[in-house]
Amino acid sequence: MRQMAIVGSGPAGFYAAEAALKVFADGVRIDVIDRLPTPYGLIRAGVAPDHQSIKAVSRRYEAVARDPRVEFLGNLEVGRDIPIDALLANYDDVILAVGASVDRRLDIPGDDLEGVIGSGAFVGWYNGHPDFAGLSPRLDTATVCVIGNGNVAIDCARILAKTRDELAASDISGEALEALARSAVRDIHLLGRRGPYQASFTLKEIGELGELERATPVVKPNDLPPAEGDQALETGQRRVVEVLRRFAATGPDSAKPVRIHLDFFHRPIRILGTSRAEGLELALTRVDGNGRATDTGETRIIPCGLVIAAIGYRTAPIPGVPFDAERGRFANVDGRIAEGLWCVGWAMRGPSGTIGTNRPDGQAVVERIRAEGRAPAGKPGGRGLEALAAARGLAVARFRHWEAIDAAEVAAARPGAPREKIADLARLRSFID
Structure with missing residues (x-):
């Protein structure tokens, strides 16, 4: 079984996960990791709040997250909570889809x-x-x-x-x-x-x-x-x-x-x-x-x-990952950073294109992973990551925790609004049981 970690749960991350499910079918298990307890990245916190029709694309990502081959693991910051070397030790492929947030x-x-x-x-x-x-x-x-x-x-x-x-x-x-x-x-x-x-x-x-x-x-x-x-x-x-x-x-x-x-x-x-x-x-x-x-x-x-x-953004560096400071993105060739380490979306090409541009990006990078021909190495994947998180006392948010947050936000919405987002990180973390 190929064990794949995708770091970042925004459009680039979910499009890459969607592509991997199609390319590797039943031979892959995917963990989508995010530093926040909430998924959807740019869709949740970047798209203008008065452009609700664009935010509706999150329903597509939700379908990916609910696939039995996919697990959402939030409240984990790669580079701070989890070193990149630890991810590479536990997964056959690590795809960085962290966008450009700086x-x-x-x-x-x-x-x-x-x-x-x-x-x-x-x-x-x-x-x-x-x-x-x-x-x-x-x-x-x-x-x-x-x-x-x-x-x-x-x-x-x-x-x-x-x-x-x-x-x-x-x-x-x-x-x-x-x-x-x-x-x-x-x-x-x-x-x-x-x-x-x-x-x-x-x-x-x-x-x-x-x-x-x-x-x-x-x-x-x-x-x-x-x-x-x-x-x-x-x-x-x-x-x-x-x-x-x-x-x-x-x-x-x-x-x-x-x-x-x-x-x-x-x-x-x-x-x-x-x-x-x-x-x-x-x-x-x-x-x-x-x-x-x-x-x-x-x-x-x-x-x-x-x-x-409003003059542009840079990707936040991750310790241990080669970085192109001039372009403000990870150093990569067509999405490849090093063996087993990849990037997609803005982390790969810089902050350009629309949300939909990330879909062909994700497909192309997953196809390159397949073309490399590296066979799964029997790595533990999510089991190893969760053991490491537990050893470090890290609380891991799962998709059910997001569903509880989602329900609470919808319930708190002012009249006519879709939700009232919880912006306090401590309160978001309180939903993790």
Whole structure:
């Protein structure tokens, strides 16, 4: 029997498990390991709470978790609780599917001031992730700057701009909902160093900014290139630019008190303030013929009390696993790190692609494992891991414990919401019997 450990229970992990069940059929037993007592990773704590249709993919992962060949083992952190060598000693194959959970820093003066946070932290806070339950972002400011031109940046801006009623049917944390309802934020600047042609958000996300109850998008007509250039764009990007042109032509809705400024051609160079963020200094840019942003020599200062950096993520290193610090991911060749040690998803390729991109990734890595032709070595698998956990006094969360957490969250939901997430790690662990 092939013993396989998959570290990480988000999309990359479950798609890899699904692929292994098909490729190795009845000849495999899979343990899906997570450092939290709750499964589903990015789906639970990364996808925007007002995008419930995307979160529905967790039902597919649940079907995998309920397969008799699969066991969920939560509340175990590989690298801290369980060394990577111990996993390799107990399993024929170890697949790291831990994603990229570390915010990339701005690396500009002032990025360590209070009021400067990464988008991963902000998203984790409003999604009820235990790591960020005590974040308390500074929402007592009239102006927020969100640095980045991707979907995560738009998610942050949209959540900041929505009313309590607009968020009522979401699974946003109750703490975040109350804090946002008291927010003083009235101007949100989405800042990108390049232009509309290079923006990486998608049609759905940019379109939603025009459908908000109290917020209106602001696009400067002069930021848009001549319309004849649109025909050279790929279809998706062309449709995004069409929406931006519509926003620019219509102008902001003066009846709405919150404005979302899509400020292209801005590069952050310094955060102003002494003990906390008070403003953001930016270099104005232009895009050269190769699509690169170059400074014009002009600068601009936006007074603000909160800066959210949505500029990407890095995988958290695991002791004993080769790491590519420049790319912020595990050092690998097509998912292979070393004999018996693999990675998939963002831990393999960096933070790019959609949730669905992880499915072919997982399939490809499992096929490479099969192609290597290594026969099962009679390793103990989960029995060995559980014995090690018991010897170290570690409480292991199983899928039944998650089901109890799930039931408690659903029961505690406010009217119209799917659940009220438990963000306190100690309380989550209290469900482990």
